[in-house]
Amino acid sequence: MTTNPATTKTIEEAALRIRPLDREAMAEAAGRLDQLTKPPGSLGKLEELAIRLAGIAGEAAAKPPAKAIVVMAADHGVCEEGVSAFPQEVTGQMVLNFLNGGAAINVLARQTGAEVVCVDIGVRGELADDRLVVRKVRPGTANMAREAAMTREEAERAIGIGIDLAGELAAKGIGLLATGEMGIGNTTPSAAMLAVLSGADVEEAVGRGTGIDDEGLRRKRAAIRKAIKLHAPDAGDAIDVLAKVGGLELAGLAGLVLGAAAHRIPVVIDGFISTVAALAACRIAPLAKDYLIASHLSEERGHLRALEELGLEPMLRLGMRLGEGSGAALAFPLVDASCNVLREMATFGSAGVSVSQG
CATH class of the missing domain: 3.40.50.10210 (Nicotinate-nucleotide-dimethylbenzimidazole phosphoribosyltransferase (CobT), large domain)
Structure with missing residues (x-):
């Protein structure tokens, strides 16, 4: 079966350009989510999505794209x-x-x-x-x-x-x-x-x-x-x-x-x-x-x-x-909601809200 070397190279090059997620940005996003005025993890999949989007973008609080x-x-x-x-x-x-x-x-x-x-x-x-x-x-x-x-x-x-x-x-x-x-x-x-x-x-x-x-x-x-x-x-x-x-x-x-x-x-x-x-x-x-x-x-x-x-x-x-x-x-x-939660929600410190002790 014939192939076109130029097209094959395009596919190979694209595959090689795909990089792993940025773990530092993901950790930063997860840390910020835990500081927001809500119980940890209470936004469920939105939080998971926000962390993954940070890993893709390489920044913790990217705006809706x-x-x-x-x-x-x-x-x-x-x-x-x-x-x-x-x-x-x-x-x-x-x-x-x-x-x-x-x-x-x-x-x-x-x-x-x-x-x-x-x-x-x-x-x-x-x-x-x-x-x-x-x-x-x-x-x-x-x-x-x-x-x-x-x-x-x-x-x-x-x-x-x-x-x-x-x-x-x-x-x-x-x-x-x-x-x-x-x-x-x-x-x-x-x-x-x-x-x-x-x-x-x-x-x-x-x-x-x-x-x-x-x-x-x-x-x-x-x-x-x-x-x-x-x-x-x-x-x-x-x-x-x-x-x-x-x-x-x-x-x-x-x-x-x-x-x-x-x-x-x-x-x-x-x-x-x-x-x-x-x-x-x-x-x-x-x-x-x-x-x-x-x-x-x-x-x-x-x-x-x-x-x-x-x-x-x-x-x-x-x-x-x-x-x-x-x-x-x-x-x-x-997707927009997960981005905006990170960007716009107040933290416990900025809102003056007491953090639960248990």
């Missing part, structure tokens, strides 16, 4: 197997909806003051709109039930696109990223990747996605089993897994995670698809895991297993399964 939600869009050849309740042209139609501000992610992004960056990394057909970031690797993957979803070189190109985009957003002053996606049929490659990377049974990994019926679920499981048997993706090589049974938006989001971590930018991951992409990123560069914030637990079967593989606990449980980055957007206010 500028935010962007990156929605990677691509199509999937495996839709030929009848694995989705929606026709494939919905991918492009929804991209236009994102650009026009009418989707759920647009509403939630406006509410949280975040920018939505929509990327065509593999949509079938041409979408003419100046607001769209066009980085198309190919017009959708091949049908993985019959041939590899893409070549290794294409998977690496898609990862490189995500890495480069993270750098571009960092240069614009974005300090917090969220992963979103759009691609009819994309829970199928996500479930296939989870089964390979985690060793989970296909039954455990595969859910109903957009709401397929029992027969559709049978076809989906069969397509995934066939693809895994046909291509024998290497569980120890996440890029091989992405190429053989993955998707272009999954590879792009994996690259986004790597690029963000290389720039010390935290990433709020959304639901099942985003989490599987993050899992692939962490198999490429394990240190990237420290830069991930799990937003919510999706209703999609397999999401909990994917989070467990990453050792992450979601902040929200809202029964959602939309994708687009919607759950990640809802977690943005919690």
Whole structure:
């Protein structure tokens, strides 16, 4: 399988740039939290998040960052197997909806003051709109039930696109990223990747996605089993897994995670698809895991297993399964809250409040 040495180098360099969290900043943040006018640990996960954000930023009381939600869009050849309740042209139609501000992610992004960056990394057909970031690797993957979803070189190109985009957003002053996606049929490659990377049974990994019926679920499981048997993706090589049974938006989001971590930018991951992409990123560069914030637990079967593989606990449980980055957007206010607690709360000393003696 061919590779592009320049793209391979981009991935390797990004992985090497990811540094461990700043333990001194984390200790300083933890010490300050214990001095604030509250019982120690009483803000629960907000305190844990504040400490980790300090470790990422390298300072104990960083202000709430500028935010962007990156929605990677691509199509999937495996839709030929009848694995989705929606026709494939919905991918492009929804991209236009994102650009026009009418989707759920647009509403939630406006509410949280975040920018939505929509990327065509593999949509079938041409979408003419100046607001769209066009980085198309190919017009959708091949049908993985019959041939590899893409070549290794294409998977690496898609990862490189995500890495480069993270750098571009960092240069614009974005300090917090969220992963979103759009691609009819994309829970199928996500479930296939989870089964390979985690060793989970296909039954455990595969859910109903957009709401397929029992027969559709049978076809989906069969397509995934066939693809895994046909291509024998290497569980120890996440890029091989992405190429053989993955998707272009999954590879792009994996690259986004790597690029963000290389720039010390935290990433709020959304639901099942985003989490599987993050899992692939962490198999490429394990240190990237420290830069991930799990937003919510999706209703999609397999999401909990994917989070467990990453050792992450979601902040929200809202029964959602939309994708687009919607759950990640809802977690943005919690990130802001954790930053502001450190910056704005009074200490016992500054407020003149007596400290309990037991």
